[in-house]
Amino acid sequence: MAATEAFTLVFVGAGAVLFLAGTLGLLRFPDTLSRLHALSKADNLGLGLVVVGLLPQCESVTGALKLVCVWLLAQLSAATASQLIAGAVYRRKPGP
Amino acid sequence: MSLLLDLALVAWLLALALYVTSARGDRDAIVAFIAFGLLLGLGWTRIAALDVALTEAAIGGGVTGMLLLRAEAHLRKRKPGGPSKGVVGKAVTAVACVMVTVGLMLVVLAFPSPAPTLAPAAAAALPATGLGNPVTAVLLAYRALDTLLEKVVLILALIGVWSLAPDGLWGGAPRLRPALVPEPLAYLAQMLPPFGVLIAVYMCWVGADAPGGTFQAGTVLAAMWLLVMLAGLSPEPETRGKALRLTLIAGPALFVAIGFLGFAMAGGFLSYPESIAKPLIVGIEAALTLSIAATLGLLVAGPAQMASGR
Known part of the structure; x- marks a missing residue:
């Protein structure tokens, strides 16, 4: 019991740290592309760590599968949104 | 610990609501309104109203947000820098909204305990x-x-x-x-x-x-x-x-x-x-x-x- 709880604490804690770092990056980085870069870390790895940390707390296998699905769907939407925003930036100012 | 979370949620909701009403650009206000809908959904889960939470996130955060964004894009195309409401109009709206809010607060506080x-x-x-x-x-x-x-x-x-x-x-x-x-x-x-x-x-x-x-x-x-x-x-x-x-x-x-x-x-x-x-x-x-x-x-x-x- 204690082992699974320690596992959850460590992984969810690590995920929270990544979200904090991603938010800091979103607020502090100078341009859109690097802000997106910071955000994707929080979205992908941060949420992934939180989900992995919560897996031992699931009461059923289907509950765990739903959590993993949430992560995968969030990945898909976050990746698409990043690509769309980056594409819009790229088209607006054709840089080097 | 969960009290802390609830207080943070309420503070965020109030801050976002203030931002939505005071934001200069329409689009900024709409984006904040979408975030407001999602946070409000989270708030409903905190009082165990999951059905309402799902609806709030889907309608308040999703469909309404997209509806407003499309309307805003449409208006922007039509008349650049359209006319804004006068000070009197804004003041009347603000006073009316505050009156509705205060009225609702009084009604909620007037419930007998336990509530019917x-x-x-x-x-x-x-x-x-x-x-x-x-x-x-x-x-x-x-x-x-x-x-x-x-x-x-x-x-x-x-x-x-x-x-x-x-x-x-x-x-x-x-x-x-x-x-x-x-x-x-x-x-x-x-x-x-x-x-x-x-x-x-x-x-x-x-x-x-x-x-x-x-x-x-x-x-x-x-x-x-x-x-x-x-x-x-x-x-x-x-x-x-x-x-x-x-x-x-x-x-x-x-x-x-x-x-x-x-x-x-x-x-x-x-x-x-x-x-x-x-x-x-x-x-x-x-x-x-x-x-x-x-x-x-x-x-x-x-x-x-x-x-x-x-």
């Missing part, structure tokens, strides 16, 4: 409906008339939106597709709909016994449909189409028909015979889900912008 509740009565009658989710029982059995009128209002709203089309375009198709469809969007529109449809069917089905239901499922379906139309994978439907119009009214029409059958079978409008209450309710829910999906999708798509082909 119908929850035990609702739970006691649950077996007669064959349902396991008391919220669905309230929506489709105890207060079915309210739900029915709600769906009719949605259709009236759609007629209002359609009426904005110029005479020459009446009956034509709305336009959602951008001139250039970005590749990631097309990819998402190919990948996501199978999952979205599955989730919508699940939400509609599980709504009988657990949080979920027609509105949430209909919103997810509408989102999938909009995604496919936005990516140009499926053409926007002509608003004069017979099949489309039948889909729009199928749900409410079935609801009304079963309601009138109640006179013959169970002794009153919208009352179900106990033995087949659950199949009837699930049937109404399925038809309503399709109608809501079509209505919400077309509301976001807006009035006709392309002349009818026929």
